[in-house]
Amino acid sequence: MTAIVQVQGLTKRFGSVTAVDDVSFEIQENTITGLLGRNGAGKTTVMNLLTGQDFATRGDIRVFGASPVENPQVLQNLSFIKESQKYPDDFRPKHVFASAPWFFPNWDAELAARLVDDFRLPVDRRIKKLSRGQLSSVGVIVGLASRAPLTFFDEPYLGLDAVARQIFYDRLLEDYGEHPRTVILSTHLIDEVSNLLENVLVIDQGRIIMDQDTESLRGSAATVVGTRAAVDAFVEGREVLARDGIGGLASVTVTRLDDRDRAAAASAGLELSPVSLQQLIVQRTRAQITTDDFTDQLEEKSA
Numbered sequence: 001m002t003a004i005v006q007v008q009g010l011t012k013r014f015g016s017v018t019a020v021d022d023v024s025f026e027i028q029e030n031t032i033t034g035l036l037g038r039n040g041a042g043k044t045t046v047m048n049l050l051t052g053q054d055f056a057t058r059g060d061i062r063v064f065g066a067s068p069v070e071n072p073q074v075l076q077n078l079s080f081i082k083e084s085q086k087y088p089d090d091f092r093p094k095h096v097f098a099s100a101p102w103f104f105p106n107w108d109a110e111l112a113a114r115l116v117d118d119f120r121l122p123v124d125r126r127i128k129k130l131s132r133g134q135l136s137s138v139g140v141i142v143g144l145a146s147r148a149p150l151t152f153f154d155e156p157y158l159g160l161d162a163v164a165r166q167i168f169y170d171r172l173l174e175d176y177g178e179h180p181r182t183v184i185l186s187t188h189l190i191d192e193v194s195n196l197l198e199n200v201l202v203i204d205q206g207r208i209i210m211d212q213d214t215e216s217l218r219g220s221a222a223t224v225v226g227t228r229a230a231v232d233a234f235v236e237g238r239e240v241l242a243r244d245g246i247g248g249l250a251s252v253t254v255t256r257l258d259d260r261d262r263a264a265a266a267s268a269g270l271e272l273s274p275v276s277l278q279q280l281i282v283q284r285t286r287a288q289i290t291t292d293d294f295t296d297q298l299e300e301k302s303a
């Protein structure tokens with residue numbers, strides 16, 4: 001495995017706001033990674049830093065082994081698709097696609113044409129007149145057809161309808177299968193993309209709170225359902241991510257169940273159900289907040 005992105009002790013401050021707080025991580029070549037987190041968590045800031053669009057306050061970033069800042073060798077291998085992309089005033093989608101080969105050496109015009117059909121994009125209409133979803137599809141087409149060795153999608157599909165989003169996921173997977181590359185995707189639609197993602201990086205308040213492959217993450221927790229007494233007895237002493245219940249029934253999400261635990265749950269008459277990636281991330285993010293609050297309170301008390 002080759003690390004395409006290597007980040008060490010990265011911090012970005014905007015005045016008194018610490019948007020990225022001393023984070024370190026790596027992203028391996030030819031993988032699809034989800035950069036996930038709540039609003040304002042720091043995702044766009046991380047992407048801006050990795051693509052050389054902003055300067056770090058502190059820390060080290062290596063992309064293809066070098067700093068991305070003003071580095072054409074690195075930048076020509078990147079494609080960064082973001083919601084706030086600006087185009088010249090009189091540009092139409094056909095102008096975007098015609099100029100793309102200048103920026104992207106691997107540009108595939110045939111793929112772009114196929115995607116234009118898939119998304120039913122009016123290529124002759126001025127960009128300013130496009131609907132929200134049509135504008136997003138311009139970005140998605142550029143991101144896919146550019147076939148950049150390292151592609152960033154930052155919330156690429158605002159306004160895209162469910163059919164168009166599914167087309168994006170399907171085409172990304174197909175094309176990635178034929179032309180492997182490294183993709184970093186930031187999104188709030190975690191369950192929709194969960195089958196796409198091989199790794200997840202979860203950022204919260206500027207810190208990485210999860211850096212894991214999706215497979216092991218999925219297997220890391222399960223929800224135990226049954227009578228309250230049996231569930232309580234089973235989960236005692238375990239790490240609990242979430243609790244729910246009604247009347248005499250309880251539903252508790254716990255981590256790290258091995259085969260023996262699963263057999264014990266079955267013989268206690270309990271049901272185990274898998275936890276979706278979205279549930280897991282929401283629960284872990286909440287657990288982190290609670291732990292942070294608790295630590296803050298302790299620090300305040302001891303001050």
Ligand SMILES: Nc1ncnc2c1ncn2[C@@H]1O[C@H](COP(=O)(O)OP(=O)(O)OP(=O)(O)O)[C@@H](O)[C@H]1O
Pocket residue numbers: 014017018019037038039040041042043044045046
């Ligand atoms: N130029 C700036 N000046 C001041 N604060 C900023 C600036 N850019 C970002 N921030 C702050 O940094 C934090 C991280 O912002 P960022 O845009 O990276 O979050 P995000 O995870 O992409 O959020 P969202 O999911 O809402 O798009 C936020 O608190 C934001 O308000």
